Amino acid sequence: MLTVNRTRPVGPAGRISRVETLMLGTAWRDFGYVRVHTDEGLTGIGEITHPYRGREVCSLTESLAQRHLLGADPFDVEELWLRVYQGDFLRGGDVGGVALSGLDQAMYDLMGKALGVPAYRLTGGACRDRVRVYANGWYNGERDPEVFAAKARETVARGFTALKFDPFGPGLHELDRAELRRSTELVAAVRDAIGPDVDLFVEGHARFAMPTAARLLRELEPFDIGWLEEPMPWTHIERYAELRQRAPFPISGGEHFHNRYEYKQLFATAAVDIIQPDLSMAGGLTEVRKLAAIADSHGMLVAPHNSNSPLCTTVSVHAGLGIPNLKILETFDGLLEDHVFQALRGVLPIEDGHIGLPTAPGFGVELVDEVFAEHPPTHRFWNMFEDGWEKRNRT
Template sequence: MRITRLSVHHVEPRFSFLVVHTDDESLFGIGEACLEGKARVVQAALADFEPVLVGRDPRRIERIWHDLHRTTFYPIGSVLTSAISAVDQALWDLLGKHHEVPVHELLGGRVRDRVRAYRHVNVGDHGDAEVARDQQHIDELVAEARRAVEQGFTMIKTALPGPARGLETAAFVDFQARRFAALREAVGPTVDIGIDFHGRVGPALAKVLIRAIEPWSPLFVEEPCLPENVDAMADVARSTSVPIATGERLFTRWGFREVLEKQVAAVLQPDLAHCGGISEGRKIATMAETYYAQMAPHNPLGPVNLAASVQLDLVSPNFLCQEQIHLGEGLITRPFEVVDGYIEAPTAPGLGVELAPEVFESDWDGSWTVPNWQDPVDGALLPW
């Protein structure tokens, strides 16, 4: 078996998939090929990788991973690791199909029979100029949370709404506390609530906000500040008993090493479309286990990345929960189902999903942009 070519298919509004073709036309592997707002750049990286891949035996996944990782003299970042991730997912899909078993069997067999998924609960954004809308926002958020519980979810996650300045007003902090308290009252003590600060605040404000919501027992606070300065995030972690989560913007095991060594996070969130794929996700999970850190893979993308994540979740003893926003309607032939908050272990070969015909018929070029937030008062750029 040999790789013959790669093809990338974009589907609006934000989905991109890689197909790795082989000399057996009936056998191909799929992966999610995206980087938020930079899908076309990842596509260009895959085209650059193609000469390294064509003619290779796709079953030599570990060797191919290292060959791609070392194609440049310089340390690689988000674009190249996203391209490697797509290839890695597709090669594991191919290997599973070749042996007619799910990927989790190739990884040593599952340690659980189903995967806990959570639902996002958010209703727009909020700023100081919208104080009159405070209660309306909270009422709508509470209604969304109750719907999630009615659907069987045992965990929800919300995000810090809207942009934030380096330090904020008492009114801003009070709103965040009332918002989280209302969520806890709505779902009760048996439903877990994560909150994503999304790197929108600095470490000093993060400490203030975490202290304000701590009485209502968040499961974790995600990205309390941007992840570039590990010591700053470690300082936030030491200031609270609330578990800290991070990892969606980190790549490969080397990107997670310092986070673990400095005990920054109780929960790691590698994204299998960006961190290096299933191969690297498995190594990150094993590293995390030695530091007693939990795994909650990041996935605000599509169902192929979800499929890859589920395969890893099934074999990771330290798995906590799985992010999902799209179960695959219109993108895969058999969309995922979440029953009582869980996804059952797939039994189909490979990743267990197949792309729908609509994916191959799409002529969208993959161009989309991420939000650009500015301070409404002085026009300064604020982190999204």
């Protein structure tokens, strides 16, 4: 199973003949992609964005393909997933998880194109007519209540019915009294600006010690938030259930895990109410559907993490359409420059805070090489533990 079978009948996509990677620079971060070619002239793409290790992911993606995918049939997607995951024996952590996820995405793109159907038709079809999305990245400015309130109103005016933000600045482990008050004032200002009918999610970025996280439960209760996301580091996963039992609102998390094996303790301890696997980190469509099913068996909802490009947004919609316990999908698409959408021709548009049913074969997206050439990667780094990180290198 962990070697290419060249005697088995091949599907309509042909055999994988070549794999290449590309990177696109933006003012925020570099986006990474993989493009898989077959001997039938088809190409499939996937997103391999890593916020800080883009070059390493591209290198590993290409070497994994050389070792495990060349000559294979993209339709053998379960076997290919296992081959890439276990074939190197040492699994690869976050870099390996991103590489595997992008390659898995590309298989579904190839299968959809070969059959002439949207990728979601290959993952259980649709449970809904559209996927609701929430906006993130809208608050890249001064940590001032009036500034955040104005930006929140602008975002809702674009049709979004749900927002998420991190009000906590560079806080780590603890927040001093002034910072706690400032963070609470930001949440209050945003809630007042958007009114009671818009969902508001609060991000913790996995950085607070238990006493601070417990204090936040009390401080945030008046604002009717939809969830508090990753309030503590996952090195303290055994305390998540304790925090969750005390919380007056849902606790969410899981973006740091890359497959069902890493998720095992989260499920075993009932650590969260809502899991947040990333289609470009948690094993692609093949694995995230399994995670969603396990979550359903634990009475949990699914709200995919997606701090990636509009390609991952499109891929996540294809996956989410067939997940019965889907809650909502994250998107940073409103933060991005025009050239990102020019480089990713065919990504699904957001209309009134939702994304509708795709119709094109596969994911319906093509990478425009000329735009990539005009916007090479910048390899910049922003540190969310520094003051002003929320500006994301923007003035």
